[in-house]
């Protein structure tokens with residue numbers, strides 16, 4: 001889809017302008033570092049503050065703030081080649097404990113924000129013939145006990161991204177998802193810590209991976225960088241599952 005390709009060497013992203021949400025998190029921080037190591041300029045955001053002047057404090061639940069962040073990223077970078085939607089929330093809850101607030105939180109952060117941010121950056125991405133890589137989850141394609149709200153938000157996110165890929169092909173913008181299984185970040189631990197002791201733990205652990213253990217964030221980021229790179233010029237609308245073998 002692009003005319004010029006850079007497929008080798010340490011500077012796969014030399015001169016590329018990259019936007020990353022959830023930049024302070026386990027996956028996001030690793031992704032920012034890996035993109036910069038490969039030559040990219042990165043502007044990120046997170047709900048937390050950072051001493052890095054290119055990592056902005058943005059609450060993605062605020063749709064006005066999402067628009068302002070998109071404008072600020074374009075301004076700082078002089079355009080955008082890659083958008084990585086990484087920010088996410090997960091709170092396990094039994095069916096009887098699901099609240100409207102929890103539904104809104106998951107949908108706002110995991111679905112509404114990435115769709116609106118992608119929409120806001122379409123003009124810049126169309127100009128650069130760039131691409132979007134969004135972190136969904138195996139929870140987008142696998143039902144999980146105590147995880148209905150998160151699963152619903154990630155399933156919606158996956159289909160929103162795949163559908164946008166169809167339309168945005170007209171302006172030569174690729175849109176792909178990476179769907180991880182368990183990653184060694186705070187997220188799975190804090191999510192599980194909120195459940196009462198007497199839940200059926202078999203419902204949480206029944207999706208065991210062929211290769212045991214949680215992955216380091218860099219395993220997931222390698223897949224993101226591949227999809228964002230010119231190695232993936234013919235890939236759009238895809239969902240690359242990186243889960244050590246849970247979803248078959």
Ligand SMILES: NC(=O)c1ccc[n+]([C@@H]2O[C@H](COP(=O)([O-])OP(=O)(O)OC[C@H]3O[C@@H](n4cnc5c(N)ncnc54)[C@H](O)[C@@H]3O)[C@@H](O)[C@H]2O)c1
Pocket residue numbers: 021022023024025026027028045046047048058059060061086087088089090109135136137138179180181182183184185186187188
């Ligand atoms: N950790 C896992 O096992 C796992 C598995 C599958 C998918 N994922 C997905 O991977 C992505 C990265 O997760 P992670 O494991 O790095 O978790 P993490 O909790 O370390 O990072 C998520 C980041 O999103 C940020 N965030 C949350 N709400 C926000 C808001 N309102 N505005 C701005 N930023 C906000 C958090 O502050 C945090 O830095 C998420 O989309 C998550 O759903 C994680």
